[in-house]
Amino acid sequence: MRAALFHGEGEIAVEDVPDPTIEEPTDAVVRITHTAICGSDLWFYRGQREFPTPGRVGHEPMGVVEEVGSEVTHVQPGDRVLAPFWISCGECEFCRKGLHTSCVDGDSWGGEMTGAQGEMIRAPHADGTLVRIPDRYADDEDVLEAALPLTDVMCTGHHAAVSAGVEAGDTAVVVGDGAVGLCGVLACRRLGAERIIALGHHEDRLEIAEEFGATDTVAARGDEAVDAALDLTDGGANHVLECVGAESSMDTAFQVARPGGTVGYVGVPAGVDEAAFLETAFGDNVTLAGGVAPVRAYVDDLLADVLQGTLDPSPIFTKTVDLDGVPEGYRAMDERDAIKVLVKP
Template sequence: MEAAIFRGPGDVRIETTPDPEIEASTDAVVRITHTAICGSDLWFYRGERDLSEGSPIGHEPMGVVEAVGDDVRHVEPGDRVLAPFSISCGECEFCRKGLYTSCARDLSWGEDGGGAQGEKVRAPYADGTLVRVPDRYANDEDALEALLPLTDVMGTGHHAAVSAGVGAGDTAVVVGDGAVGLCGVLAAQRLGAERIVAMGHHEDRLDIAESFGATEVVSARGEDAIEEARELTAGGANHVLECVGAESSMETAAAVARPGGTIGYVGVPLGVESTGFLGTMFGKNVSLQGGVAPVRAYIDELMADVLQGTLDPSPIFTKTVGLDGVPEGYRAMDEREAVKVMVKLD
């Protein structure tokens, strides 16, 4: 089969690799029909995170089950499925409490099942990891494209909103205009926020934020952005979604949080070395909640809204490529020419 392989910073190639096979009775093999390139994939692409040369890549799979192990009960060949970015057994202490990203099995796409940016993938612990799409939507392309973000960014944006305590009538500030930040806006709107201030630096992305429910946008940088957001919220918001993970974005989130407020943080803290923002939070009694999003815990409720037509995060995909176009997709995201790239293999 063909799959995307990492060969070094700035070097992603499509290569021929062995087809995955059932290795354990709890496995499934899935033929990928849709997947995506994630902002976190850019870390190794830019050389900001170590990844072994020759590694298969991609962690947002959607496709059709081709084969299952003897102990798989919840899916069968022919089922349309999607899966979150984190593999989970569904049975350990942490999976039972909904903290799927802390699964005791500690498996991940790429290392343990093959990368999702390929023609096929092996899904370990298929019953705990794969989510079946109802048959009536199995070939509905619009529905499938709206469901694809549930594998990662929509669930992650939702985790930010839930962690920040967003509810009906609230004012929320979303820091970051990447795919996760845009989905955070959508999640805050879904949870009933009355005002949503989206903070970012790209006008085209802030346009998407407004279409997702942002009532105000802030495109300034640095202290000017903080001042504008605080003015818009009369001193800060009780609910702040940090969706980037950079030191500057954490500092911004701390600065725009209202005394007694809560920051829901989901941006992976790559390169955050200073803890100065903790002093700001401490002085204002601001709570910090969140972490890596247990997307599997949210997929069922978000899928229900997608399929009934009340939730559609698909506009985050501003570029679509085939498998051969994955290297170009990485380049486009790296150079900010695309918010998020969808890969279609059908």
Template structure:
């Protein structure tokens, strides 16, 4: 089969690799019909995080079940399924409490499991991991585009809102105008926030944030942005969603949080250690910091119900679509901020 392979900073190549096979009774092999490039992929693409040269990349697959092991009962060949970015067994202590990202099995995409940006993937725990798409929506391309973000960014944005304690009537500040931040705006709107203030650096993305439910936007940078956010929230917000992961974004989150407020953080941390977390700002204001890597499997059915019901549509975050050969160009487009998020259709 063919799959995207990391060959060093700025270099993604499409190569022939072994196709994953059912080897265990709990395995399922999926033909990938839709997948995506994630903002977190840009960290290794830019050389800002470690990645083994020659490793397969991607973690957001959706597709058709091709083959299952003899112990699999929840899906069968021909089913359309979503495969959340964190592989989970569904049975360990952490999976049972909904913290699927801490699964004790520690399985991941890549190598024998295929890599999420390729023609096939394997999950070693089909019953604990896969989410079946209802048959009536399994071949509706518009619905499938809207369901694909359930593999990661939609659930991650929702986790930011839940971690920040967003509820009906609240005012919330969302930091970040990438796919996760925009999904966070959707999540805050879905949870009933009355005011949603989106902070970012790109006017076109902030315009999409308004389409998603943001009531105000801030495109300024640095202290000017903080001052504007504090002005709009009369001194700070009780609920702040940090959806970037950079040290500067975390500093902004702390600066715009009201005393006694809560920051829900889901951005993969980069540069936070070097910049130094403002623990004194958190301590002085009794600000709660809550969140982490999003257990999107825990939210999948809840969010899917709204997507297929037509009340939740994250599909506009996909501003570029490529086939498998176009994946290297997709990385470049996201790196150059020419695309918010790239949808990949390996078989087109």
């Protein structure tokens, strides 16, 4: 089979690799039909995070089950499935708490593990990890593209909103106009927020934020963005979503939070010096909540909304490539020519 591999900063290549096989009775083999390139993939692509070289890439799989191990009961060959970015057993203490990203036998896709940006994957803990899409939607391309973001960014944006305490009638500020930030806007609307203020740097992305339910948008950086958000909220919001992970975005999030408010953070931290924003948080009694999103805990509820047509994050995909086009997809996202790239191997 063929798959995309990382060979060093700025280097992605599509190569022949061994076909995946059943290694444990709890495994499944899935043929990938849809996957994506994530903003967090850019950290290693840009040389800003350690990653195995050569290493398989991609952590947002959707496809059709080809084979299952002898102990798998939840799915069978022919089922259409998607999988969260984190593999989880579904049975340990943390999975039972809904904290699947702390699974005692968990793992991530990619690196030394099978990666989703390829023709097939081996899915460990198939019963705990794979999410079945009902047969009636298995070939509905619109539904599949709307469901694919549930493997990561839609559930991550939802985690930010939940962690920030967003409820019906609230005002929320979303920091970041990438795929996660845009999904955070969708999540705030889904939870009933009355006012949603999206902060970003790109007018075209903020237009999508408006389509997703943002009542106000701010296209500015630094102090200018903070001042605009404070003016719009009359001194700050009680609910702030940090959806980037950079030091500047963390600073902005805490500066626009109202004293006593909550920042829900889900941006993968990169180069963050916590001292500055913690000083603001301490002084204003602002709560910091969130972290890596336990997608498996959210995906069933969000998938139900996708299937009934009330949730559609697919507009975040602004470029589509085949497997050979994955290196170009990375370039497009790195250079901000695409918000998120859809891959159809």
